[in-house]
Every structure is written in C-alpha cells, then in structure tokens.
Amino acid sequence: MLISMRTTVGAAFAGCMMSVALSAILGFQTFLYFQIFPGDAMRYKLLVGWIWMLDAAHTLTICSSVWSYAITNFGDADYTTQIVPSLAATVALTAITTLSVNAFYGWRIHKMSKSNWWITFPIALLAITRVALAFVTTTEMILTKTFPAFAAGFNIVLTCGMSISAATDIVVSTSRYYYLRNLKQGYTGTQEVVDAVVVFTINDGCLTCAIAIAAIVFLLKMPGNFIWLGIYFSIGKLFSNSVLATLNLRNWYRHRPRPMGIPMTRAQPLATHTVSSGPPASSDKRTMDPQRMEVFVDQQVEYNVAMDSFMAMGDDDNISEHSRKSVNVR
Incomplete structure (x- = not known):
C-alpha cells in the first residue's frame, strides 16, 4: 500500500x-x-x-x-x-x-x-x-x-x-x-x-x-x-x-555592454615615403616636416545585427554589415 x-x-x-x-x-x-x-x-x-x-x-x-x-x-x-x-x-x-x-x-x-x-x-x-x-x-x-x-x-x-x-x-x-x-x-x-x-x-x-x-x-x-x-x-x-x-x-x-555586435577598430600604415637629404628624424618624435609624408588608413568596421525582425521575435533573422572608413593624410 x-x-x-x-x-x-x-x-x-x-x-x-x-x-x-x-x-x-x-x-x-x-x-x-x-x-x-x-x-x-x-x-x-x-x-x-x-x-x-x-x-x-x-x-x-x-x-x-x-x-x-x-x-x-x-x-x-x-x-x-x-x-x-x-x-x-x-x-x-x-x-x-x-x-x-x-x-x-x-x-x-x-x-x-x-x-x-x-x-x-x-x-x-x-x-x-x-x-x-x-x-x-x-x-x-x-x-x-x-x-x-x-x-x-x-x-x-x-x-x-x-x-x-x-x-x-x-x-x-x-x-x-x-x-x-x-x-x-x-x-x-x-x-x-x-x-x-x-x-x-x-x-x-x-x-x-x-x-x-x-x-x-x-x-x-x-x-x-x-x-x-x-x-x-x-x-x-x-x-x-x-x-x-x-x-x-x-x-x-x-542591455549588454555591446548589445548588438562587436565594434572593431584597427589602424595600420599602408605606406611610408620619406624625402630628405638630412639625417633621419628621431624614431620617437614626430615632426611636421613638409618633406616627410606618411599615409595611414584608420579603418573602423562596425558589425551590426540589423534586426527589426530579430528584435521583434528574439532569434533567427537577417544580419547586415555596415562599415565606415576614414583616411587621414599627414
């Protein structure tokens, strides 16, 4: 029983x-x-x-x-x-x-x-x-x-x-x-x-x-x-x-610190060309020498989850990528 x-x-x-x-x-x-x-x-x-x-x-x-x-x-x-x-x-x-x-x-x-x-x-x-x-x-x-x-x-x-x-x-x-x-x-x-x-x-x-x-x-x-x-x-x-x-x-x-993606920023030199007849400049000090030109590309790529649909139902919809690039010449 x-x-x-x-x-x-x-x-x-x-x-x-x-x-x-x-x-x-x-x-x-x-x-x-x-x-x-x-x-x-x-x-x-x-x-x-x-x-x-x-x-x-x-x-x-x-x-x-x-x-x-x-x-x-x-x-x-x-x-x-x-x-x-x-x-x-x-x-x-x-x-x-x-x-x-x-x-x-x-x-x-x-x-x-x-x-x-x-x-x-x-x-x-x-x-x-x-x-x-x-x-x-x-x-x-x-x-x-x-x-x-x-x-x-x-x-x-x-x-x-x-x-x-x-x-x-x-x-x-x-x-x-x-x-x-x-x-x-x-x-x-x-x-x-x-x-x-x-x-x-x-x-x-x-x-x-x-x-x-x-x-x-x-x-x-x-x-x-x-x-x-x-x-x-x-x-x-x-x-x-x-x-x-x-x-x-x-x-x-x-409400996450990075709620909808991972922004990534990186800077890399593309080319360096120096025209100078004098001694080279110091490696730890940059000057505005008109005869010296350096070109850097600062590229920032931001990946976003483009989700009206994701945010409307919680999973599984399309993902889009948006990138922005800026070029600085010094």
Missing part, C-alpha cells in the same frame, strides 16, 4: 508541484514581456496571451486531478485506477500548447527558409498529427474511465502521440540550427549573438525531446503507476516557457 501510494499519488503530486513551479516561471516571463515590449506587434502579444491562458487552464486541470487522487479519495488505493475527466483534459491542453508553439517556430522557419514548404510542411503535418492523436487519447480516456481498460487498447495511441512530439522537436530544432548556422557565415562580429541563440535552440529542443522520451519509457515499463504521468505534466510547461524565453531574450541582448 505504501509503495503504491508513493508511485501513484506521490509521483503525480511531485509532477504537479513541478508543473506549478514552471507555471509560475511562465507567469513571471509573461509579466516581463508586457512590461518590456509594449510596442511589439499585436500578433506576438496575442500569442503570449494565448500561451498564458492555455498554461493557466493546464495548471488547473493538473491540480484538480491530483486533488481528486490525493485529497478527495485519500486512502482509496483502488481509485488510482480511475481516470478523472480533468486528467484526460490535460492531454488535450498539452497537445494544443505544443501545436501553438510548433506553429510559431514553423512560421519562423518558413520565413528563414524563404517559404520552403519542403521543410515547413513536414513540421505542420507532424504537429497536426500530434494533436489528432491527443484528442483521440482524451476521448478514449473519458470513455474507458480506467487506466487498465485504456491501456488494453489505446496505450499505443498515447505512445505514438508522444513519439511524434519528440520527432517534431528534433525536426524543428534541426531546421532552426541549420538556418542559424548559415545566417552567421561571413559575419564574424555577430557570431557571439547568433551562437547564443543556437545554443538555446539546441538545448530547448533536446530538453523537450528528452522529457517526452522519458515519459514514453516509464509508460511502457511501468504502466501501473503514475511516474510517467508526473513527467508528462511538465511537457506543456516547457513548450510554453520556450516561446516566452525566446521573446524575452531580446532584452538580454539589448
């Missing part, structure tokens, strides 16, 4: 606490976004508001589900085999959240790839298939009402849905990495900025993919407990925080 409570109600409760913590982080990120970027395009504001509302509903369904198992039916070990409706709703809300996030990233990739449908169409297809399987899972959970009955015929549907979610993460992260890698070629001064975005992209995709795979493994190996469920609770939260972190990272770049 004790072991059963630890691996069922205890695992679900731990997952609930983690989800609430991630939801609090998302709420803070949402607050920061509207405080820092009040002038953003309306589509980004609507996206952030939509993500926050989905996350709030997702948190409520998770807490309601855990309350049913841990409080309302405390001590009833048999009740842990029941599927409460709010628990089934978490599957649908997770799928809607992942669809919203993947649609955002798919749209960005579509712009970066210059409307290359060979890349964006598979992303859209995978995301829609994931949602379809999630709604089938939610419906069957409500109809079967118990985990044993659901596992007998529909565990494969839930497993396929999470597998497609992991595959979508891999495709999206790989595509973003590919175009970001090409973006920074030839712009040495902005590689620091682009490299930071690349690292974030890879880590973000790897994390969500790893969480989905872990949930699949525990579902297949330990279908009789809630460890997989506690892990599954956090998937939607990670996707939501990913979008907000992508948008809010713009403020970090903006």
Whole structure:
C-alpha cells in the first residue's frame, strides 16, 4: 500500500508541484514581456496571451486531478485506477500548447527558409498529427474511465502521440540550427549573438525531446503507476516557457555592454615615403616636416545585427554589415 501510494499519488503530486513551479516561471516571463515590449506587434502579444491562458487552464486541470487522487479519495488505493475527466483534459491542453508553439517556430522557419514548404510542411503535418492523436487519447480516456481498460487498447495511441512530439522537436530544432548556422557565415562580429541563440535552440529542443522520451519509457515499463504521468505534466510547461524565453531574450541582448555586435577598430600604415637629404628624424618624435609624408588608413568596421525582425521575435533573422572608413593624410 505504501509503495503504491508513493508511485501513484506521490509521483503525480511531485509532477504537479513541478508543473506549478514552471507555471509560475511562465507567469513571471509573461509579466516581463508586457512590461518590456509594449510596442511589439499585436500578433506576438496575442500569442503570449494565448500561451498564458492555455498554461493557466493546464495548471488547473493538473491540480484538480491530483486533488481528486490525493485529497478527495485519500486512502482509496483502488481509485488510482480511475481516470478523472480533468486528467484526460490535460492531454488535450498539452497537445494544443505544443501545436501553438510548433506553429510559431514553423512560421519562423518558413520565413528563414524563404517559404520552403519542403521543410515547413513536414513540421505542420507532424504537429497536426500530434494533436489528432491527443484528442483521440482524451476521448478514449473519458470513455474507458480506467487506466487498465485504456491501456488494453489505446496505450499505443498515447505512445505514438508522444513519439511524434519528440520527432517534431528534433525536426524543428534541426531546421532552426541549420538556418542559424548559415545566417552567421561571413559575419564574424555577430557570431557571439547568433551562437547564443543556437545554443538555446539546441538545448530547448533536446530538453523537450528528452522529457517526452522519458515519459514514453516509464509508460511502457511501468504502466501501473503514475511516474510517467508526473513527467508528462511538465511537457506543456516547457513548450510554453520556450516561446516566452525566446521573446524575452531580446532584452538580454539589448542591455549588454555591446548589445548588438562587436565594434572593431584597427589602424595600420599602408605606406611610408620619406624625402630628405638630412639625417633621419628621431624614431620617437614626430615632426611636421613638409618633406616627410606618411599615409595611414584608420579603418573602423562596425558589425551590426540589423534586426527589426530579430528584435521583434528574439532569434533567427537577417544580419547586415555596415562599415565606415576614414583616411587621414599627414
């Protein structure tokens, strides 16, 4: 009985606490976004508001589900085999959240790839298939009402849905990495900025993919407990925080000492020609000898990230180079 409570109600409760913590982080990120970027395009504001509302509903369904198992039916070990409706709703809300996030990233990739449908169409297809399987899972959970009955015929549907979610993460992260890698070629001064975005992209995709795979493994190996469920609770939260972190990272770049690039100044002598019949001038003292002419080129190259688009969404857009040269003749 004790072991059963630890691996069922205890695992679900731990997952609930983690989800609430991630939801609090998302709420803070949402607050920061509207405080820092009040002038953003309306589509980004609507996206952030939509993500926050989905996350709030997702948190409520998770807490309601855990309350049913841990409080309302405390001590009833048999009740842990029941599927409460709010628990089934978490599957649908997770799928809607992942669809919203993947649609955002798919749209960005579509712009970066210059409307290359060979890349964006598979992303859209995978995301829609994931949602379809999630709604089938939610419906069957409500109809079967118990985990044993659901596992007998529909565990494969839930497993396929999470597998497609992991595959979508891999495709999206790989595509973003590919175009970001090409973006920074030839712009040495902005590689620091682009490299930071690349690292974030890879880590973000790897994390969500790893969480989905872990949930699949525990579902297949330990279908009789809630460890997989506690892990599954956090998937939607990670996707939501990913979008907000992508948008809010713009403020970090903006307030750095060198916010949008690395200015580099160098001076080098191009030629020195001396016309003099007398002794050479001292090496440590320059004079305005009219017979002595030195030509120096002071070249200042400033690399900027020209980003209305980068500053509008936080990553991945075009980079432009601007250079200025001045020539002094003495």
